[in-house]
Amino acid sequence: MKQGDSEVKGKVPVKEGLFPWPLPHDGSATLMGSHCEGCGQSFFPKRTLCPECQEGGVMKEIPLSQRGTLYTYTIVRQAPAGFEPPYATALVDLPEGVRLFAQLTTADPDEIKLDEPVELTFGPIARDMAGNEVISYLFRPAKAR
Amino acid sequence: MRDVFVMGVGMIRFGKFPEVWMEELGRQAILGAVKDAGIDPKKLMVAYCGHSHQGRVAGQRALKQAGISGIEVVNVENACAGGSTSFRQAYLSVAGGLYDMALAVGMEKVGGGLLPPNPEDLDGLQGRVLPGHYAMKAVRHMYEYGTTPEQLAMVSVKSHKNASLNPLAQYQESVTLDQVLGSRMVADPLTLLQCCPTGDGAAAAILCSRKEAEQSGRPLIRVAGSVVRSGNFVGAGEDILASPLTRETSQNAYEMASVGPQDVDVCECHDAFTIGEILHYENLGFCPRGEGGRLIQDGATEITGTIPVNPSGGLLSKGHPLGATGIAQVVEIVRQLRGEAEKRQVETPRVGLTHTMGGAIPGLEAGACAVHIFVRD
Numbered sequence: 001m002k003q004g005d006s007e008v009k010g011k012v013p014v015k016e017g018l019f020p021w022p023l024p025h026d027g028s029a030t031l032m033g034s035h036c037e038g039c040g041q042s043f044f045p046k047r048t049l050c051p052e053c054q055e056g057g058v059m060k061e062i063p064l065s066q067r068g069t070l071y072t073y074t075i076v077r078q079a080p081a082g083f084e085p086p087y088a089t090a091l092v093d094l095p096e097g098v099r100l101f102a103q104l105t106t107a108d109p110d111e112i113k114l115d116e117p118v119e120l121t122f123g124p125i126a127r128d129m130a131g132n133e134v135i136s137y138l139f140r141p142a143k144a145r
Numbered sequence: 146m147r148d149v150f151v152m153g154v155g156m157i158r159f160g161k162f163p164e165v166w167m168e169e170l171g172r173q174a175i176l177g178a179v180k181d182a183g184i185d186p187k188k189l190m191v192a193y194c195g196h197s198h199q200g201r202v203a204g205q206r207a208l209k210q211a212g213i214s215g216i217e218v219v220n221v222e223n224a225c226a227g228g229s230t231s232f233r234q235a236y237l238s239v240a241g242g243l244y245d246m247a248l249a250v251g252m253e254k255v256g257g258g259l260l261p262p263n264p265e266d267l268d269g270l271q272g273r274v275l276p277g278h279y280a281m282k283a284v285r286h287m288y289e290y291g292t293t294p295e296q297l298a299m300v301s302v303k304s305h306k307n308a309s310l311n312p313l314a315q316y317q318e319s320v321t322l323d324q325v326l327g328s329r330m331v332a333d334p335l336t337l338l339q340c341c342p343t344g345d346g347a348a349a350a351i352l353c354s355r356k357e358a359e360q361s362g363r364p365l366i367r368v369a370g371s372v373v374r375s376g377n378f379v380g381a382g383e384d385i386l387a388s389p390l391t392r393e394t395s396q397n398a399y400e401m402a403s404v405g406p407q408d409v410d411v412c413e414c415h416d417a418f419t420i421g422e423i424l425h426y427e428n429l430g431f432c433p434r435g436e437g438g439r440l441i442q443d444g445a446t447e448i449t450g451t452i453p454v455n456p457s458g459g460l461l462s463k464g465h466p467l468g469a470t471g472i473a474q475v476v477e478i479v480r481q482l483r484g485e486a487e488k489r490q491v492e493t494p495r496v497g498l499t500h501t502m503g504g505a506i507p508g509l510e511a512g513a514c515a516v517h518i519f520v521r522d
Contacts, residue, residue, distance in 0.1 A: 014270050041380070045267060051378055072288070072385065074280035075333040076272060080261070083272045091281060091385070099381040101268040101507065109333065114288050125272060136271060 012128060014136035018045055023122055023135070030063035031120065031137055033098060042096040066120040067142060068092040071099065073114075075107050082126040082134070092118055092139050105140040117142040146240040149368045150358035151519065153182025154476040156348035159315040159464030162254075165345075167199050171207025171252040174347035174469075178248070179211075182351045183361060189351070190244040191217040193234040195227030195251040196468035207252060207347075225415070226503030227251060228348065229373065229471030229515030235352045236371045245354045251473070252347035253466035260343070268507045276340050276418060278505060280332035282385050283420035287334070289386065289435065292423065294334050296438035298325040300419035301338050301461055303447060308458025310489040315344050315464030339419040339461070346466035348473040364483045370402035370518030376510030383510075391428040394514040395500065399430075402518040406430030409452060409518075410494030411481045413474035415502045416459040425500060426454070453491045456481065471515060474499040482521040495521050
């Protein structure tokens with residue numbers, strides 16, 4: 001943990017262990033999940049035990065896809081402390097069979113389409129009690145390939 | 146397993162009572178149920194108390210105020226389904242022959258605004274709020290089935306109309322469709338009047354064996370089905386409109402009671418948000434999937450409809466003091482089955498159903514779902 005580095009000063013990850021921190025600048029960062037070699041299921045966030053196989057499974061750390069599909073969303077207009085409404089939250093399905101809850105980069109309903117591709121990015125989602133920017137993963141609408 | 150009956154019910158008006166202790170709210174509900182049952186409170190042998198935020202041994206504290214001590218007391222936490230779960234435990238204690246008379250009480254004093262997530266809840270850290278959780282279901286339902294904002298709002302209009310006939314409801318004023326749609330947007334497409342309020346409340350029910358019920362001379366309201374389940378693991382591809390949890394829990398309860406959804410004459414379901422009620426219509430089996438919006442629009446779930454839902458005003462208007470909610474649903478169904486619901490009385494119901502959901506947990510559909518079926522014999 002490079003606490004005090006100039007590039008992370010005033011910024012904190014939403015939670016440790018979800019993605020590389022500090023974030024690389026080249027856009028290569030992915031979310032880190034787990035894959036159970038016993039039953040083939042993948043998980044996010046990482047788990048040490050598969051809920052299905054328990055001690056019988058072998059959990060391997062895997063990078064998750066940077067593209068997924070938007071399943072549904074809402075625009076939150078009454079927010080908890082630290083968050084600035086309006087912001088969009090969504091459920092995103094990744095090809096690994098993982099569903100993520102995350103914010104979107106836009107809160108404009110005209111730019112958001114269900115069952116369309118979205119891609120991973122990182123940015124501030126809130127401020128913590130100490131005034132730091134809370135950095136997390138977000139998704140933005142993407143062009144179909 | 147023996148037959149179990151509800152002998153007495155009681156509840157206080159739901160609302161905001163900053164100057165009243167939780168113990169006093171609980172005392173009034175407990176003694177209301179004792180009076181309704183017409184029993185000596187010394188006959189109660191066990192009490193289960195559902196609550197989420199009332200601190201240690203809350204049940205004992207309320208029972209002490211009601212003059213009841215020296216019995217088995219268990220405090221039950223299952224989020225919004227805590228009251229229903231305490232009712233389930235009381236049911237089991239009588240059905241299993243351990244006790245002849247049991248008390249289920251639910252009570253809560255809740256602060257205002259959004260309920261905070263558990264501190265380790267990653268979705269909560271990312272800005273998930275409960276209205277947003279339901280709003281995302283609404284967006285998907287509108288996308289797949291063409292459900293309209295007006296249909297969602299009709300649930301709130303019905304709820305407020307019913308609550309205006311319920312002297313124990315937190316809100317007792319009717320609202321128009323335009324008022325619902327024009328109220329402040331909380332999480333698209335859910336406006337403020339489509340979200341249940343926070344508030345304080347308490348409710349209690351006394352369960353007993355057949356012998357005790359017959360001696361009481363009160364109408365025989367039998368607990369014909371009683372099921373509590375936790376949510377299954379969910380991942381990508383989960384259909385958030387299907388709710389296997391509500392489907393499986395209600396299916397088990399229907400089988401236990403030897404009835405089907407078509408036999409239900411009156412229902413109290415977990416309408417924390419308007420879309421919730423529409424989804425529960427579908428998942429409890431009152432209409433096919435995707436047709437929940439049409440069911441409310443057609444008036445089928447009005448007090449005078451073919452399947453009246455939430456005649457009390459439900460969580461949306463009667464109020465939702467977490468632990469008290471499940472027992473308050475039982476109070477309404479028992480009064481409906483006895484024909485004691487006054488201005489909001491459903492016409493001669495024989496079978497009633499309560500449905501409660503509790504607890505948002507990332508990776509599970511929900512913490513708990515409880516379904517109870519009541520039959521007037």
